[in-house]
Amino acid sequence: MKLAESSRRKFEVFFRKQFKNEQFQMPAIYFYTGRFTQFLTTTLNIQGITIRRSVFVKPKFVTLLENKKYKIHVELAAHEIAHVLQFEHEGSFRFLFKYFKSFAVNLKQKGNLKSVSRQQAYWEIPFEIQARDIAAKFVEWNKDSQSKNL
Numbered sequence: 417m418k419l420a421e422s423s424r425r426k427f428e429v430f431f432r433k434q435f436k437n438e439q440f441q442m443p444a445i446y447f448y449t450g451r452f453t454q455f456l457t458t459t460l461n462i463q464g465i466t467i468r469r470s471v472f473v474k475p476k477f478v479t480l481l482e483n484k485k486y487k488i489h490v491e492l493a494a495h496e497i498a499h500v501l502q503f504e505h506e507g508s509f510r511f512l513f514k515y516f517k518s519f520a521v522n523l524k525q526k527g528n529l530k531s532v533s534r535q536q537a538y539w540e541i542p543f544e545i546q547a548r549d550i551a552a553k554f555v556e557w558n559k560d561s562q563s564k565n566l
């Protein structure tokens with residue numbers, strides 16, 4: 417499903433301020449949360465994953481309301497949207513290359529392949545640090561809306 421226009425607009429206002437660029441336009445972003453996404457996020461043990469403009473969110477972070485509209489956890493959505501913009505900014509190939517290269521470098525520095533090291537290596541990827549930072553800022557900026565969901 418496509419990100420609701422009201423949410424898209426909200427992110428656009430936020431990122432225009434963040435980037436100090438009034439011309440910034442949010443791309444059309446699509447969220448997926450079906451069975452394939454459940455399988456993918458469970459297998460990889462993650463909350464969500466972004467590939468270009470497609471965001472796959474673990475179903476437990478998505479609520480279906482009575483009016484058949486979906487609500488997505490705000491911080492997670494902001495985090496994944498930050499990755500969409502990283503994809504746009506770097507270009508897909510360069511983004512993925514840099515992402516996995518820093519993961520590999522971090523992992524090598526940890527010196528072993530235990531699950532804790534993998535988690536830390538992932539945590540310290542610069543794109544992840546930036547996405548967490550942006551998500552935290554968005555939550556703070558958006559806190560007046562009184563909702564954890566979009």
Ligand SMILES: [Zn+2]
Pocket residue numbers: 495499544547
């Ligand atoms: Zn991430």
